[in-house]
Amino acid sequence: MxxxxxxxxxxxxxxxxxxxxxxxxxxxxxxxxxxxxxxxxxxxxxxxxxxxxxxxxxxxxxxxxxxxxxxxxxxxxxxxxSMVDDTHYRHSMQALAILEGATTALAAGHLTADDLRRARETNTRIVESLDSFDPHTLTALNREFHSILFAPCPNPRMSELVTAEWARLGNLRDSTFSFVPHRAQESAREHENILRLIETGAPPVQIERASRQHRMATLEAYLAHKYSDDAGSARTPTGGTP
Structure with missing residues (x-):
């Protein structure tokens, strides 16, 4: 209408x-x-x-x-x-892994008990949403979770850079969960690990590494899926390759 x-x-x-x-x-x-x-x-x-x-x-x-x-x-x-572009997606995810990891590590010492409670509640909602599996909902909840963790970063420029890179990925990330649905469950477990590191006062370098690897794991899952599909489409009906 x-x-x-x-x-x-x-x-x-x-x-x-x-x-x-x-x-x-x-x-x-x-x-x-x-x-x-x-x-x-x-x-x-x-x-x-x-x-x-x-x-x-x-x-x-x-x-x-x-x-x-x-x-x-x-x-x-x-x-x-803009259409989904694998090169653009890969470059943006690599940049985001570094930026988000560093921003989360910088913010860790400034998170309150209420912040961590809200982050854990958001991750619980992610787990609960897996049964219905709506990629758009998962993307929104995932963004909410990470936003809570880096919101108190004392370097506002870092936060701006992460937000800008998220905007570049905005119309691509729903597609990622659609392509690799198993990644959503793994992502929720990694969220819990990042929370435990922050709550136990782990060194910033450990928090940065866990956050960076978390983001890179999504990229690796997507690329593995894509290249697997590409290889499959190249096979002949008898199972050989041209």
């Missing part, structure tokens, strides 16, 4: 945002929630009408999203939500 134009109240902190910022936040949210799935064509006029503004601020928002890797622009075709 068609919607009317989005009002000021429907965008985050609308009174303090410019039109291009409003458009940026709205489009980005559609991408991260996969309302706009990979490959979705972004029609500037349609988005402008939805948001009740001209195409100029929408075009500016698209350019910003393109710089972040969430949108791809092709001459004579237009803008569309």
């Amino acid at each position: 068609a919607r009317g134009p989005v009002t000021e109240a429907e965008t985050p902190a609308a009174p303090s945002l410019s039109k291009s910022q409003r458009a940026y936040h709205w489009i980005r949210q559609q991408i991260l929630t996969q309302e706009f799935a990979p490959g979705y064509r972004l029609k500037l006029a349609g988005i402008a009408a939805e948001l009740g503004m001209s195409v100029v601020p929408v075009r500016e928002a698209i350019r910003q999203l393109e710089a972040e890797g969430l949108v791809t622009f092709e001459r004579n075709v237009g803008a569309h939500v």
